[in-house]
Amino acid sequence: MKRELSSASQVSMGHTVNRETVETDVLILGGGTAGCLAATELRERFPHLKVTIMEKAHIDRSGCLAGGMNAINAYLNPGETPESFVKYVRFDSCGLIREDLVKSQSELFEYCVKKVERWGLPILTDEKGNYVPRGRWNIKINGESLKPILAKAVRDAGVQILNWTVATNYLTRDQRVVGATGFSIRNGKLYIVKAKAVIVATGGAAGLYRPNNTHDAQHKTWYSPYNTGAGYAMGIRAGAEMTSFEMRYIALRTKDAIAPTGTIALGVNAPQINGKGEKFMATRYAHLGGDSAPTPYRAYGPIMELKEGRGPVYLDTRHINSEQVKKLKAAFLDMYPSQVLYWLSNDFDPSKEPVEVQLTEPYIVGGHCQAGYWINIDRQTTLEGLYAAGDVAGGAPYKFVSGCWAEGVIAARAAGKYVDQVQRVEPDIEWIDHEQERVFHPLHQHGRTFSGVRADEVESRLQKIMEEYAGGASRYYEMNEAQLLVARKHLAQLPSQLDLIVAEDLHDLMKVHEILDRIDVAQVLVEHLLHRRETRWPAYQTRMDFPERDDQNWLKFINSRRDPKTGGITMLERPYEQLVPGDRYKP
Numbered sequence: 001m002k003r004e005l006s007s008a009s010q011v012s013m014g015h016t017v018n019r020e021t022v023e024t025d026v027l028i029l030g031g032g033t034a035g036c037l038a039a040t041e042l043r044e045r046f047p048h049l050k051v052t053i054m055e056k057a058h059i060d061r062s063g064c065l066a067g068g069m070n071a072i073n074a075y076l077n078p079g080e081t082p083e084s085f086v087k088y089v090r091f092d093s094c095g096l097i098r099e100d101l102v103k104s105q106s107e108l109f110e111y112c113v114k115k116v117e118r119w120g121l122p123i124l125t126d127e128k129g130n131y132v133p134r135g136r137w138n139i140k141i142n143g144e145s146l147k148p149i150l151a152k153a154v155r156d157a158g159v160q161i162l163n164w165t166v167a168t169n170y171l172t173r174d175q176r177v178v179g180a181t182g183f184s185i186r187n188g189k190l191y192i193v194k195a196k197a198v199i200v201a202t203g204g205a206a207g208l209y210r211p212n213n214t215h216d217a218q219h220k221t222w223y224s225p226y227n228t229g230a231g232y233a234m235g236i237r238a239g240a241e242m243t244s245f246e247m248r249y250i251a252l253r254t255k256d257a258i259a260p261t262g263t264i265a266l267g268v269n270a271p272q273i274n275g276k277g278e279k280f281m282a283t284r285y286a287h288l289g290g291d292s293a294p295t296p297y298r299a300y301g302p303i304m305e306l307k308e309g310r311g312p313v314y315l316d317t318r319h320i321n322s323e324q325v326k327k328l329k330a331a332f333l334d335m336y337p338s339q340v341l342y343w344l345s346n347d348f349d350p351s352k353e354p355v356e357v358q359l360t361e362p363y364i365v366g367g368h369c370q371a372g373y374w375i376n377i378d379r380q381t382t383l384e385g386l387y388a389a390g391d392v393a394g395g396a397p398y399k400f401v402s403g404c405w406a407e408g409v410i411a412a413r414a415a416g417k418y419v420d421q422v423q424r425v426e427p428d429i430e431w432i433d434h435e436q437e438r439v440f441h442p443l444h445q446h447g448r449t450f451s452g453v454r455a456d457e458v459e460s461r462l463q464k465i466m467e468e469y470a471g472g473a474s475r476y477y478e479m480n481e482a483q484l485l486v487a488r489k490h491l492a493q494l495p496s497q498l499d500l501i502v503a504e505d506l507h508d509l510m511k512v513h514e515i516l517d518r519i520d521v522a523q524v525l526v527e528h529l530l531h532r533r534e535t536r537w538p539a540y541q542t543r544m545d546f547p548e549r550d551d552q553n554w555l556k557f558i559n560s561r562r563d564p565k566t567g568g569i570t571m572l573e574r575p576y577e578q579l580v581p582g583d584r585y586k587p
């Protein structure tokens with residue numbers, strides 16, 4: 001791999017920015033779930049291609065899989081087919097999905113799961129050797145080491161990895177994406193990675209809304225706190241079309257520890273109960289589908305119980321025995337060890353008391369929900385040379401680990417073919433100088449007499465706006481047009497502060513860019529929330545001024561595109577296409 005070291009350029013306040021230029025064939029942004037499978041697939045199918053991963057953290061323990069996983073949530077267990085999967089996902093997402101994307105990802109579940117099993121992932125099997133299901137679409141794994149297993153496969157495949165390097169923007173030429181820039185939080189260099197194609201796989205966006213926990217525990221969020229929407233923001237700034245940001249994800253999680261509840265609800269069959277001990281989903285919300293209702297309704301039920309004064313809300317585990325308690329703890333140790341520590345430190349026994357649950361702040365993700373790049377069946381975005389996979393890609397909810405793997409594989413196959421057909425194009429050099437200034441400006445500001453604005457101050461302001469005017473947890477996730485217009489107005493004022501933002505060191509600089517990215521994502525999100533004048537996914541998107549689902553007018557995708565020159569956001573509507581026949585509302 002050719003690496004040329006270009007001259008260092010002197011910048012103000014004594015900070016020197018060294019540049020390093022890397023040339024590769026395919027650049028993958030984000031070495032997580034989707035990124036790792038994309039990288040290995042590329043090296044397997046196109047061994048002549050150079051593949052580089054730019055990863056903000058360290059690939060061994062980064063992103064959603066950092067703490068491990070105990071189940072693969074999307075798998076075709078015996079008797080299921082891609083078509084039955086599409087029907088279920090369509091039902092679970094209240095009638096609106098990109099069926100082409102959902103179907104094509106499900107066709108590769110088996111391929112990906114078997115591959116990762118060969119790399120060393122322990123998957124639980126029964127006495128006949130069949131995978132042990134956990135619910136209709138899940139299989140159980142011992143996935144504490146899942147991320148190091150993926151990372152090793154990537155290294156073994158000969159992929160170049162730039163760890164600790166934060167991607168900041170795409171390099172473009174005439175509407176074509178030809179690489180990306182990033183800065184290292186270890187050596188402070190600006191990396192200019194020139195590529196023939198780019199696959200973005202940076203995950204979704206946490207930290208747009210005020211988190212459940214505050215102060216020292218504020219980053220104890222459900223979603224990886226370092227996935228702050230960089231890939232979305234880069235696409236927004238470059239003018240890529242985005243879809244379905246308004247389908248926010250609100251997770252039902254254990255109180256305070258914020259651990260996933262599927263491990264309990266599916267693992268030991270624990271129903272939700274309220275403070276009076278009522279199984280409210282089966283009674284008060286039976287007309288919506290009760291315990292089998294689409295996932296948004298299973299968040300909406302407990303929210304209404306809390307709002308109407310019937311909290312706290314629990315998962316009732318009092319029927320389980322000590323052996324099941326042990327297994328439950330083992331399952332959490334494979335994925336969310338802090339839940340076990342939390343129980344131990346509070347002397348809590350789930351066989352004696354029910355487990356209290358709560359709803360998280362909203363996240364923007366294309367894996368549990370479908371916010372992200374508008375892509376075609378090859379996972380190509382609307383920008384030439386740019387492909388998207390995993391939580392950053394839109395239109396295909398219910399992706400989870402295996403769907404992200406599948407999208408990484410599909411994007412890799414398409415990007416590899418594309419690269420073999422095109423010539424390398426040089427990015428705009430002037431633009432790189434401009435990007436260097438944008439990236440390092442907050443460091444240059446530090447030490448000037450004016451003390452400046454810190455990233456966490458802007459973060460608090462952003463989260464306050466989103467919380468109070470765009471349906472945060474303390475507002476029971478509800479919103480109306482008047483509130484969203486206030487959110488739009490306040491968000492529009494934020495960029496005027498950004499010239500004053502300061503970073504003390506490289507870690508601080510990373511935090512600055514996280515907040516800059518989140519502001520771009522929040523602005524687009526508010527426009528999406530404003531545009532959909534119905535309530536399609538209660539809790540995820542509750543419009544109090546349009547409280548009903550309106551299929552006649554709104555069974556379609558809301559998309560957006562920000563003009564890279566003017567910054568103006570245009571809203572677009574794209575039709576829903578039913579490819580798999582059957583009732584839209586039956587699984």
Ligand SMILES: Cc1cc2nc3c(=O)[nH]c(=O)nc-3n(C[C@H](O)[C@H](O)[C@H](O)COP(=O)(O)OP(=O)(O)OC[C@H]3O[C@@H](n4cnc5c(N)ncnc54)[C@H](O)[C@@H]3O)c2cc1C
Nearest residue numbers: 030032033034056063064073167203230367390391400401
């Ligand atoms: C707590 C939790 C539990 C879950 N449990 C399950 C489960 O049991 N089963 C299941 O199937 N699914 C589960 N999921 C969902 C699943 O883990 C995700 O959908 C999937 O891992 C997302 O993959 P991804 O590749 O899109 O993102 P990630 O795997 O998060 O990868 C994104 C990568 O991009 C990097 N990155 C971010 N910003 C930048 C930047 N600016 N520059 C460079 N790199 C960057 C990140 O560091 C990260 O490595 C869970 C998710 C969470 C958060």
